[in-house]
Ligand SMILES: [Zn+2]
């Protein structure tokens with residue numbers, strides 16, 4: 001019987017921030033920090049049934065995932081006067097690590113148990129001599145699946161509890177990339193201000209800058225030529241369509257120039273690579289049909305790699321992910337005059 005299955009996938013993502021108040025367990029110092037998280041919701045609607053509802057459900061799931069994360073997770077922000085990191089912050093930070101492992105453990109347990117039961121049923125309905133194996137499968141299958149799942153949980157907890165940022169206390173701890181600065185309330189300006197400088201603002205080197213999604217506000221300008229939409233003939237679009245959540249903008253003109261450069265470099269590299277592939281295959285194979293099939297396949301692979309590399313080389317704002325769970329990325333700002341500012345969320349209010 002032919003079996004045809006398709007489903008429509010819906011994915012929603014919500015961004016949120018909260019201002020967290022901390023009272024240091026060691027010295028009683030009070031400070032704040034901004035917790036930024038991204039909640040995601042994923043819904044799959046089989047055969048495209050109920051797609052209108054699925055979209056709303058994905059949105060709801062993203063919102064509840066965001067609320068869960070904001071209320072349970074934390075960042076390792078040390079006390080500005082004694083460098084201690086409160087135990088509840090450490091616990092909250094540990095939750096951001098290996099978040100997918102509990103789903104994996106549950107899936108292994110459920111699939112393993114279900115699979116063992118189906119296998120047992122098949123054996124019971126199979127040839128009589130095999131039936132003696134049924135109790136073995138019915139018991140061992142679930143036991144092994146549960147043991148693997150428990151093992152994954154224990155390993156995850158072990159890795160999480162190895163995160164001990166206070167181990168060198170009272171020396172200042174080494175905090176993860178993208179950790180927000182400690183804030184204090186400034187009575188004069190009636191706003192929250194960073195006690196120590198946030199590393200996103202004092203690097204004017206044009207090198208890699210660490211940013212956390214939700215805590216940085218991108219200027220509404222092209223990241224390359226700094227033109228804004230108020231300038232003539234300037235239309236801004238995403239500079240990195242593959243990471244839209246970063247919101248880095250570039251003007252159409254700069255994007256077009258980058259595409260041109262990328263194509264020229266990609267073509268030149270592919271031409272050179274094709275000559276190399278041709279020479280190597282010529283040495284190894286007689287020029288028959290197999291030679292040409294391998295040569296064309298080789299050129300395709302070389303072209304894919306060359307265009308990927310040339311696109312990375314010419315990228316207007318190259319980015320790399322540092323910690324996906326906390327939304328921490330590094331971005332290389334090529335124009336040193338582009339100044340990033342902290343998000344308008346809690347800090348500016
Ligand atoms: Zn303290």
Ligand SMILES: [Zn+2]
Nearest residue numbers: 222225251254
């Ligand atoms: Zn531009």
